[in-house]
Amino acid sequence: MGLCDVSIRIEGNVRRGPAVDFTVDGTTVTGIEGESLATALLAADIRRLRYSPRSGTARGIFCMMGSCQECLVRVGGNAVLACMEPVRAGMVVSLGMKP
Amino acid sequence: MQQLQLIVLGAGPAGMQAAITASRNGVDTLIIDQAQKAGGQVYRPLPTSHAPGPDLQHDNDFAAGERLRQELADSPARVAFGHTVWRISPGFEIEAVGAESSKIWRSQAVIAATGAYERCVPFKGWTQPGVIGLAAATIMLKSQQMLPGRRVVVAGCGPLLAAVAASILKGGGKIAAIVDLASRSEWLAALPSLLVHPELLVRGSQWIAAIRSAGVPILNRHTVVEAIGDDNGLSAVLVMPASADGTPIAGAAPLRLEADCLAIGHGLVPSTDVTRSLRARHVYQPDRGGWIAECDDSHRTSVDRLYVCGDGAGIRGAVSAALQGQIAGLAAARDLGHIGKNIHDERVAPLRAKLRHAERFGSAVARLMRLRPAMMSVIAADTIVCRCEDIVRSEIDEALNVGAANLNQIKAWTRAGMGPCQGRVCGETISSLCAERMGGKERVGLWTGRLPLRPVPMRAVIGDYRYEDIVWGGNKTALDDEGRLLKRS
Amino acid sequence: MKSFRSRRRNPMGPAIDFDVAVIGGGIMGCSTALNLAGGGMRTVLLERRGLCMEASGVNAGTLTHRTGPVSMQPFYTRSIAMWKNASQWLGDDVGFRERGGLTVAFNEKEAVRATQDFKLRKQQEVEIELIDGDRAREIEPNLSKHAVLASHFPRDAYANSSRTGYAFQKALKSCGVLIMTNSEVQGFESGDGGYCIRTSTGQVTAKRIVISSGAWVRKVVAMLGYQFTDAVAVRVNMMSVTERMPKLFSTLITHANSGLTLKQPDNGTVLIGGGWQGRGDPYTGQTDLVRENVTTNFRLAHSVFPGIEATRLVRTWLGFEVRLPGDEPMAGPLPGISNAFLIGGFQSGWTGGPYIGRLMADLMLGRDPELPLFDPSHAFRRASVQLNTPNEAADELSVKDPIH
Numbered sequence: 001m002g003l004c005d006v007s008i009r010i011e012g013n014v015r016r017g018p019a020v021d022f023t024v025d026g027t028t029v030t031g032i033e034g035e036s037l038a039t040a041l042l043a044a045d046i047r048r049l050r051y052s053p054r055s056g057t058a059r060g061i062f063c064m065m066g067s068c069q070e071c072l073v074r075v076g077g078n079a080v081l082a083c084m085e086p087v088r089a090g091m092v093v094s095l096g097m098k099p
Numbered sequence: 100m101q102q103l104q105l106i107v108l109g110a111g112p113a114g115m116q117a118a119i120t121a122s123r124n125g126v127d128t129l130i131i132d133q134a135q136k137a138g139g140q141v142y143r144p145l146p147t148s149h150a151p152g153p154d155l156q157h158d159n160d161f162a163a164g165e166r167l168r169q170e171l172a173d174s175p176a177r178v179a180f181g182h183t184v185w186r187i188s189p190g191f192e193i194e195a196v197g198a199e200s201s202k203i204w205r206s207q208a209v210i211a212a213t214g215a216y217e218r219c220v221p222f223k224g225w226t227q228p229g230v231i232g233l234a235a236a237t238i239m240l241k242s243q244q245m246l247p248g249r250r251v252v253v254a255g256c257g258p259l260l261a262a263v264a265a266s267i268l269k270g271g272g273k274i275a276a277i278v279d280l281a282s283r284s285e286w287l288a289a290l291p292s293l294l295v296h297p298e299l300l301v302r303g304s305q306w307i308a309a310i311r312s313a314g315v316p317i318l319n320r321h322t323v324v325e326a327i328g329d330d331n332g333l334s335a336v337l338v339m340p341a342s343a344d345g346t347p348i349a350g351a352a353p354l355r356l357e358a359d360c361l362a363i364g365h366g367l368v369p370s371t372d373v374t375r376s377l378r379a380r381h382v383y384q385p386d387r388g389g390w391i392a393e394c395d396d397s398h399r400t401s402v403d404r405l406y407v408c409g410d411g412a413g414i415r416g417a418v419s420a421a422l423q424g425q426i427a428g429l430a431a432a433r434d435l436g437h438i439g440k441n442i443h444d445e446r447v448a449p450l451r452a453k454l455r456h457a458e459r460f461g462s463a464v465a466r467l468m469r470l471r472p473a474m475m476s477v478i479a480a481d482t483i484v485c486r487c488e489d490i491v492r493s494e495i496d497e498a499l500n501v502g503a504a505n506l507n508q509i510k511a512w513t514r515a516g517m518g519p520c521q522g523r524v525c526g527e528t529i530s531s532l533c534a535e536r537m538g539g540k541e542r543v544g545l546w547t548g549r550l551p552l553r554p555v556p557m558r559a560v561i562g563d564y565r566y567e568d569i570v571w572g573g574n575k576t577a578l579d580d581e582g583r584l585l586k587r588s
Numbered sequence: 589m590k591s592f593r594s595r596r597r598n599p600m601g602p603a604i605d606f607d608v609a610v611i612g613g614g615i616m617g618c619s620t621a622l623n624l625a626g627g628g629m630r631t632v633l634l635e636r637r638g639l640c641m642e643a644s645g646v647n648a649g650t651l652t653h654r655t656g657p658v659s660m661q662p663f664y665t666r667s668i669a670m671w672k673n674a675s676q677w678l679g680d681d682v683g684f685r686e687r688g689g690l691t692v693a694f695n696e697k698e699a700v701r702a703t704q705d706f707k708l709r710k711q712q713e714v715e716i717e718l719i720d721g722d723r724a725r726e727i728e729p730n731l732s733k734h735a736v737l738a739s740h741f742p743r744d745a746y747a748n749s750s751r752t753g754y755a756f757q758k759a760l761k762s763c764g765v766l767i768m769t770n771s772e773v774q775g776f777e778s779g780d781g782g783y784c785i786r787t788s789t790g791q792v793t794a795k796r797i798v799i800s801s802g803a804w805v806r807k808v809v810a811m812l813g814y815q816f817t818d819a820v821a822v823r824v825n826m827m828s829v830t831e832r833m834p835k836l837f838s839t840l841i842t843h844a845n846s847g848l849t850l851k852q853p854d855n856g857t858v859l860i861g862g863g864w865q866g867r868g869d870p871y872t873g874q875t876d877l878v879r880e881n882v883t884t885n886f887r888l889a890h891s892v893f894p895g896i897e898a899t900r901l902v903r904t905w906l907g908f909e910v911r912l913p914g915d916e917p918m919a920g921p922l923p924g925i926s927n928a929f930l931i932g933g934f935q936s937g938w939t940g941g942p943y944i945g946r947l948m949a950d951l952m953l954g955r956d957p958e959l960p961l962f963d964p965s966h967a968f969r970r971a972s973v974q975l976n977t978p979n980e981a982a983d984e985l986s987v988k989d990p991i992h
Contacts, residue, residue, distance in 0.1 A: 017148025060228030
């Protein structure tokens with residue numbers, strides 16, 4: 001982690017915005033400003049975003065449209081859906097902990 | 100608080116066209132959407148910091164989305180993007196929370212154009228990271244320009260399979276296989292209806308050509324039976340040959356596909372949260388995706404001045420949605436007194452003709468993506484059916500055995516549907532499991548519409564206040580001036 | 589009176605005979621039916637939707653001894669003891685938890701009120717104590733620093749009201765009660781043997797009826813030709829629940845001014861109650877939040893536990909709770925007839941249901957109820973002399989609820 005994994009970002013169709021750094025549970029991750037936090041995390045090989053509360057099973061992106069609530073993480077202490085949240089420089093992301 | 104004549108909920112093709120049409124006909128209109136820009140799911144825009152390259156600019160879908168966004172911007176309609184509507188009252192008061200603030204509006208009329216979401220049929224291992232919806236994969240590919248994985252299994256039914264697979268290949272990813280419930284003959288049967296939109300068919304055949312030339316295995320009449328992986332996510336997918344009803348053929352040998360992503364979808368479910376909250380009458384129509392608000396040919400629901408259009412009124416695709424939006428916009432303009440009957444009828448006639456035409460394609464595609472009910476019956480007892488609350492099938496069966504009366508009682512007894520997704524992901528599954536025991540989907544019923552429409556931060560509801568300013572009394576029963584109880588029953 | 593010599597056949601099968609038909613499957617109806625069956629009566633329970641789905645399943649499940657008017661204390665105390673013991677008589681503990689409770693005060697005025705209230709209760713509840721804000725924060729570390737005083741009630745408890753229907757469905761079935769859900773009563777015919785009751789799923793005959801129809805009572809009694817002398821009102825009680833969050837508190841929280849209940853059950857969600865009103869109509873099923881009441885309810889919650897702002901609101905419910913004329917509950921025979929009874933209109937009916945239903949059954953079984961019941965006769969006038977001519981009110985009040 002710490003490097004942009006360019007192999008899942010498709011090149012050629014878009015000119016992306018600037019690369020920015022943010023933290024995930026204290027570790028620095030690089031993403032592209034404005035892209036969905038969910039896919040930025042995926043690009044950094046962070047697939048597990050939280051655990052389900054009753055059985056403690058790992059969860060990640062599922063619907064990508066703000067419906068399923070599976071990608072719920074905390075940004076700056078606030079509960080947000082990673083799929084609907086744009087990446088910003090310096091954002092402080094906390095992933096869900098095992099219950 | 101702002102007072103408007105019309106609020107359009109949802110800025111996909113239906114919502115955008117409704118807002119454009121109504122506002123152009125003189126209606127004071129506001130369109131609200133959760134996303135930062137208009138487009139809904141089918142025309143989901145690029146992030147604001149990304150600029151499209153020449154290939155993308157010429158892509159039909161992208162160009163259509165950009166054109167519609169521009170048309171909306173050029174129309175008199177006001178916009179409130181980045182706002183999540185959580186509260187709607189009869190008559191209509193609407194509250195939404197944005198990044199910075201909450202807003203409340205009052206409107207004489209509402210057009211619900213809230214679209215649809217993915218239908219998910221549970222199977223073993225489906226909740227682990229790496230398993231995503233087909234529509235989710237489409238969103239990642241188109242609007243984020245991201246591959247959903249490096250080696251992907253694409254599964255389910257409908258034309259989205261080919262679209263997603265082709266996109267992944269084009270983007271430099273690998274497809275382990277396409278796992279299609281439908282047989283080739285089902286596709287052939289749909290062909291005459293699909294020919295209504297030859298340009299879309301041509302695109303489809305281009306996708307197939309790309310898939311073939313990449314040597315991607317296409318497994319017709321196959322179904323996913325298990326997603327294998329660990330806490331870090333998916334590593335393999337098991338598939339089996341299937342019958343026409345979508346269930347695996349007992350005794351057949353499973354095939355193991357190595358993959359880091361499974362994109363799976365079985366059609367779309369209309370979003371009815373707004374219409375349910377306002378207690379509109381709903382009907383169950385499987386060929387339109389399931390429960391939808393009953394409406395007339397001007398998209399009026401059973402609730403006065405509440406209209407519904409687009410996939411939320413029944414799955415028929417983007418072309419149909421856009422036409423419906425225009426028709427609903429004209430109806431609102433007429434009902435609010437901005438245009439007379441003659442002008443309305445004159446303008447709506449060609450739209451209705453085009454809609455009938457688009458229906459053929461839309462309904463053929465919807466048919467390919469319909470729920471195959473048997474798939475729900477074969478869900479194993481220990482498979483999670485409610486993801487939010489980790490409820491497994493056997494818990495639903497137990498509640499049915501005890502005698503739950505309807506879908507909402509299943510919710511009360513098992514907690515299925517009580518989680519943050521508010522029953523969106525599990526609703527189809529739970530109601531299918533109930534249907535046999537309760538005597539059909541109509542008897543099972545729908546989730547009772549409850550607020551908030553979406554989870555909303557407590558902070559946004561509480562706002563800023565001083566303790567000493569709190570006004571007491573709203574917990575006491577209302578009294579009239581003679582001290583008698585006000586509310587009559 | 590008509591006799592049943594030419595008895596109409598039940599379209600669902602042969603005519604069914606019951607000793608009693610209970611009309612309305614909320615807590616009062618369920619509890620009464622359970623006890624009647626236990627006393628040997630062949631019992632049918634008619635419910636237009638599902639058991640305990642209305643007020644009985646949509647309430648905060650609070651079980652404290654400060655519920656309701658003081659005169660009702662003996663009833664609620666006994667009923668709370670039954671809830672505590674529910675696994676014995678109901679076969680399900682309904683999520684009962686005795687976590688203790690704090691009634692919190694934030695200023696001098698509230699402290700005075702809390703202290704007065706405390707002194708009254710101390711006479712009955714020996715273990716309770718009045719504590720200062722610091723001591724309260726020892727019990728609940730996340731409690732607001734602005735809390736100045738609290739009463740501590742170690743025996744305060746709560747249960748999960750949404751499980752009530754499930755528990756009674758099992759218990760009633762195992763007692764041999766026929767439960768007819770999705771069966772709306774449409775009319776009565778009375779004769780020598782009792783009543784012939786028309787429902788949306790078929791006909792039943794019963795020697796006696798118990799009307800436990802909650803917010804829909806006016807329509808049902810109108811079918812028998814009865815009218816209340818005064819308005820029947822409906823409270824529209826709001827309840828809210830948040831998403832699961834890390835443990836914020838463990839006791840049951842109430843406020844010195846009333847208007848707040850807070851619980852955080854084992855699953856980590858926070859339930860917010862307090863009786864704040866919404867708007868709604870039981871006959872159409874439409875409900876609506878009153879925004880100011882939501883705001884105030886949540887601001888009170890936040891005043892107690894500021895940490896609650898970090899979670900999300902996931903759901904609100906609005907439940908219909910009937911208030912009979914004069915705000916007086918009823919449990920007894922309908923005036924002028926020996927075989928029709930009415931039960932309902934209790935404040936905190938869910939709390940009192942288990943015990944009051946037992947008393948109702950005792951009365952009907954010819955046993956002496958331990959505590960006096962509530963005679964309905966003062967609240968009624970007969971709309972017409974003939975029992976078999978339901979008045980227009982019954983037809984006006986057609987239930988148009990389009991969602992199940």
